[in-house]
């Protein structure tokens with residue numbers, strides 16, 4: 001494990017030097033541009049398939065002038081680590097959860113509010129509308145440019161014991177992402193929030209360091225957490241989207257035509273990725289239930305909503321933009 005990590009760091013340093021050299025646009029239109037896109041999901045994940053679509057579309061539309069290479073599986077680090085590399089331009093692009101992004105662009109706290117979206121239609125309407133565009137652009141002061149949102153399903157709880165009501169969470173060590181809103185939500189539910197990177201969750205469950213976690217269904221199937229946590233409680237508390245981002249400075253150095261090309265390819269990949277997710281989603285639930293023998297529970301959501309609702313006012317109280325955006329989402 002340690003050797004693999006050392007290898008990946010050595011590989012990364014070499015790679016980033018090459019990419020840095022190639023990615024620095026020299027204002028010469030003829031020169032090829034190589035963009036490295038690193039993320040932490042597996043290569044058979046629907047969100048990865050969306051990024052592969054993006055890479056292919058960019059290649060086709062630029063007639064081979066702009067190449068995107070996708071590095072999956074956290075090879076270049078955790079979401080937080082890779083975001084820092086994208087800020088400097090050492091890695092050109094990434095895809096992270098909006099929950100990770102909140103640590104960089106606090107306005108994502110709006111997107112990450114539990115029980116904010118009524119359903120998927122409401123969620124997609126917000127992402128594709130004015131609020132979505134404003135939030136994608138809100139990362140510019142942090143040297144990041146949001147390009148599009150991918151569907152990461154809805155997050156629900158999974159644990160070694162059934163969670164059917166908020167009281168069942170009381171005292172449990174539940175892994176959350178390294179995110180203030182998620183930590184606060186878990187405190188309101190009476191659980192013991194345990195922030196850690198995604199790559200550590202399987203072992204932490206296996207070794208009993210945590211009792212459960214919360215995520216979309218692919219965590220149980222593609223990431224095999226269903227081998228070590230046998231109860232999935234579909235509460236759908238957070239609809240945190242995944243976000244495709246590029247280094248702001250690399251994006252700004254593109255010609256205006258190439259900026260449109262990259263943004264359009266990102267939006268096309270979003271449409272494709274949503275279809276893939278929709279198509280595969282039922283299959284993941286069946287796989288968790290039938291192959292991994294995970295018991296799927298559908299608790300009444302209202303008691304969970306009642307517990308965490310104070311968060312809406314807490315986040316609105318962070319500033320005028322938060323309140324305005326939360327109200328806009330609710331009114332949509």
Ligand code: GCU
Nearest residue numbers: 096097152177197198215242
């Ligand atoms: C989702 C999301 C990832 C994130 C993970 C997590 O799977 O797509 O980007 O890292 O949740 O819980 O950490």
